[in-house]
Amino acid sequence: MPNEMSGQSKTKNITTVNVAVAVIHYEDKYLLGFRDAAQHQGNRYEFVGGKIEADESAEQALIREVAEETGIDIHQNMMVKLGRLHHDYGDKQVSLQVYQVELTAQQYEQHKDCEYGLEGQAMTWADKSKLLAGEYHLPAANKTILEWLKLPTKIAITYPLAHFSAQPNSAAAWVHYHREQLAPESWVYIRLKASELEYIAQQLMDVRPDILAILPYDNDCQRSKTTSTDAMVEAKTTGSIVARHLTHSVLMAWFNGTQDITESEQLADISSERPLIVSCHDIDSILAANKLASMRIQQQLSPVIGAFLSPVLTTQTHPDTVPLGWEAWSALAQLADMPVIGLGGLAPVMIDQTLAHGGVSVAGIRQFHE
Numbered sequence: 001m002p003n004e005m006s007g008q009s010k011t012k013n014i015t016t017v018n019v020a021v022a023v024i025h026y027e028d029k030y031l032l033g034f035r036d037a038a039q040h041q042g043n044r045y046e047f048v049g050g051k052i053e054a055d056e057s058a059e060q061a062l063i064r065e066v067a068e069e070t071g072i073d074i075h076q077n078m079m080v081k082l083g084r085l086h087h088d089y090g091d092k093q094v095s096l097q098v099y100q101v102e103l104t105a106q107q108y109e110q111h112k113d114c115e116y117g118l119e120g121q122a123m124t125w126a127d128k129s130k131l132l133a134g135e136y137h138l139p140a141a142n143k144t145i146l147e148w149l150k151l152p153t154k155i156a157i158t159y160p161l162a163h164f165s166a167q168p169n170s171a172a173a174w175v176h177y178h179r180e181q182l183a184p185e186s187w188v189y190i191r192l193k194a195s196e197l198e199y200i201a202q203q204l205m206d207v208r209p210d211i212l213a214i215l216p217y218d219n220d221c222q223r224s225k226t227t228s229t230d231a232m233v234e235a236k237t238t239g240s241i242v243a244r245h246l247t248h249s250v251l252m253a254w255f256n257g258t259q260d261i262t263e264s265e266q267l268a269d270i271s272s273e274r275p276l277i278v279s280c281h282d283i284d285s286i287l288a289a290n291k292l293a294s295m296r297i298q299q300q301l302s303p304v305i306g307a308f309l310s311p312v313l314t315t316q317t318h319p320d321t322v323p324l325g326w327e328a329w330s331a332l333a334q335l336a337d338m339p340v341i342g343l344g345g346l347a348p349v350m351i352d353q354t355l356a357h358g359g360v361s362v363a364g365i366r367q368f369h370e
């Protein structure tokens with residue numbers, strides 16, 4: 001998709017319209033327009049946006065469209081890329097470049113009572129919970145955007161079991177520690193080995209049913225078609241699994257063709273009902289993640305909702321790994337077609353710095369526990 005940055009492109013005689021989409025919000029209120037019945041995908045709500053002209057970048061188009069449709073002045077430093085996606089409506093193909101735009105309190109005050117946009121279209125402010133619950137009828141392509149918006153600004157990662165190896169019962173110590181330390185209703189990536197996953201992760205989810213768990217995708221069990229820990233955890237779980245996680249090495253093994261499986265087998269293998277979060281460290285893994293994301297959308301499977309991109313800074317756990325540093329991290333984040341999560345040497349308070357460098361969320365271990 002980076003090759004189709006602007007204008008219209010033609011593939012097999014079908015024109016793809018390149019569109020810049022602004023997910024304008026102030027805290028938990030999101031601005032929606034209503035598409036006229038005569039328009040493509042009419043009688044539906046939409047985010048503000050429109051065609052990217054041939055001489056424009058997506059960001060320039062976004063600034064112009066937002067001003068034309070709402071009169072709100074936005075600047076480059078207020079927008080963060082959420083992702084890019086291609087959608088085939090049958091009668092029209094669209095490539096959406098989606099940005100999150102947070103208004104200032106003053107801008108929201110000025111526009112909070114606005115019922116019509118500058119082009120006469122009805123406008124409304126939607127509560128995030130209602131928007132994500134599907135209470136607004138949006139074009140089909142927006143389903144993925146709503147999944148992206150579920151990603152919180154902070155994700156806690158669990159300690160490895162080995163961290164508790166000095167304890168007489170390390171599994172019990174692991175469960176006890178995380179039961180006490182994880183914030184209420186937080187997203188938690190339960191990073192355990194496949195062999196530890198079923199019995200320990202389940203214990204934590206039993207005692208903390210409020211947490212929203214990201215569980216590792218168990219590649220080995222899936223490949224051998226044995227009763228996988230995935231299936232067991234899914235079947236027995238009392239808590240909520242919000243996503244499965246794919247490691248950098250699994251992602252690269254699939255897309256470098258080092259595993260002898262076809263693309264459709266890969267897609268069928270990964271829990272198709274669950275959104276995915278992938279781990280990336282470099283340009284090759286970002287490109288592999290983009291490919292996976294595009295395949296999932298094309299096959300109408302649950303989307304890739306995020307990429308952990310790491311390490312941003314030096315970490316205590318990997319002191320010898322050379323970090324990317326903010327500049328290289330930001331350049332890679334721009335290439336990702338899904339929301340990017342900063343990982344490695346970060347604290348929750350670094351969310352503003354992460355947003356400024358093109359990420360939407362921060363993750364980590366120690367500092368993300370209460």
Ligand SMILES: Nc1nc2c([nH]c(=O)n2[C@@H]2O[C@H](COP(=O)(O)OP(=O)(O)OP(=O)(O)O)[C@@H](O)[C@H]2O)c(=O)[nH]1
Pocket residue numbers: 017019021039040041045046047048049050051092094139140141142
């Ligand atoms: N603005 C906007 N467009 C969207 C969203 N989701 C989505 O699929 N689209 C599609 O992206 C395209 C937007 O291009 P557009 O705004 O220039 O097209 P239009 O049909 O509104 O007007 P036009 O063709 O008269 O210029 C439409 O085909 C629309 O269906 C969304 O959330 N916001």
